[in-house]
Amino acid sequence: MATTAAPALTFTRVPHPAPAAAEVRAQVLANPGFGTKFSDHMVSIDWTEAEGWHNAQILPYGPIALDPAAAVLHYAQEIFEGLKAYRLADGGIALFRPEANAARFNASARRLAMAEIPEALFVEAVEQLVLADRDWFPTVEGGSLYLRPFMFASEAFLGVRPAKTYRFMVIASPAGNYFKSGSPAVSIWVSDYTRAAPGGTGAAKCGGNYAASLVPTAEAFARGHDQVLFLDAAEHKWIEELGGMNLFFAFDDGSILTPPLSGTILPGITRESLIALAREEGLTVREERYSLDQWRADAASGKLVETFACGTAAVVTPVGKVADHNGEFVIGSGGPGQLTQKLRQRLVAIQRGEAADSHGWVKQIA
């Protein structure tokens, strides 16, 4: 659906009549966890065919009313994004590559036959919320304000066709360090289930993809693993990605490999950033298919030295162990490898304004 020309929208502000008390907020910020606590406000913007994007508001955080026939509740026309705002060493506030999230959001919108939002409006909505709730940054080391822009079909209509009205919203949730003690190596279960097939929605960040990953993820947990890995749909042979992270493989010849953006995996912004950083480090980066059998063989021969997963939530996470019905194998020493740690440190330092940002990735907003 075509983007409506970007009108300069003015955000109406309705301040929270009873924001969280300072002591309550302080308690949350000292131990934020992930995704359970929310800041005082939220953004809401509506789209209709007739009016395009309108009714931009910053509202008190709270429940929203939906018609029971709203299309999202029946046909799952819903997409989302995830990004973080960081407090910089000098007290400022920055977002990491919000334009990349806006671009991916619109790619998801096109795949789900939803209205696209002007990238500048997406970014402004995120910024406005962060500035309104700037007192909601965690006080714990490694903390950040996690931002969740999302959009759903709000039209009350049960016919199966793209809806004619949408709501875009942004909520914010203080987030702690994903892993309490640095970055332990995770254990992975290779699923028999398929996440995405060619021609499907695998490259879109739509809620339906995650609904379908819950049973495989629960199975991985039940078997004692931390994450689920999906293989390709056609041959059940090629490595695709984890339930919520992309994968990289590091070899003894100094090269690294990551599965290509074939349309069935999410084009991760952390993935793209790490490819750039690794190339700067002088590494050869290949975006090529890699099979589970080859991974197992290379881990055994020592050709493969490290494997890591990456995504906004945990940034870079070493993979220590892999298991499927044929048994399990260990990567390197089973713990965090040197390259994994180096790339993680470089990226985190850029995100937090502690290292030079030669790519223009960090958008300081305060």
Ligand SMILES: Cc1ncc(COP(=O)(O)O)c(C=O)c1O
């Ligand atoms: C399925 C999936 N793959 C990969 C990623 C990593 O993407 P990003 O680095 O943009 O957070 C995510 C997280 O958003 C995800 O949900």
